[in-house]
Amino acid sequence: MGVEENAVTTATTDDGTAAGEVSALAADVVVYPIAPGYRVNVRRGPGTQYGIVRTLPYGMSVPVYCQKPGERVTGPYGTSNLWDNIANGQFVSDAYVKTGSDGYIATRCD
Secondary structure (H helix, E strand, O other), X not given: OOOHHHHHXXXXXXXXXXXXXXXXXXXXXXXXXXXXXXXXXXXXXXXXOOOEEEEOOOOOEXXXXXXXXXXXXXXXXXXXXXXXXXXXXXXXXXXXXXXXXXXXXXXXXX
């Protein structure tokens, strides 16, 4: 699952969305690389106190659907309190994602 397009196009949905519809939506999503040499924990919320959902493998890129302020974390791309929503209920610290910005690059999560 190292290719983001495959992760999106092979995802199943509970609402009966056809695979073609999922593929069409994937074309509008921008993905950003995780810092080289890091396996990043994906958490249920914007902080290290939230449970780990999974750990991203080396060389992964992720979509950023929205961002949310949370715990301040220091990583290879600086110190940030922004957390990137990469899937429903899944967040990674923006300090580990190469977005090219220290601020918001997506809408704020509700």
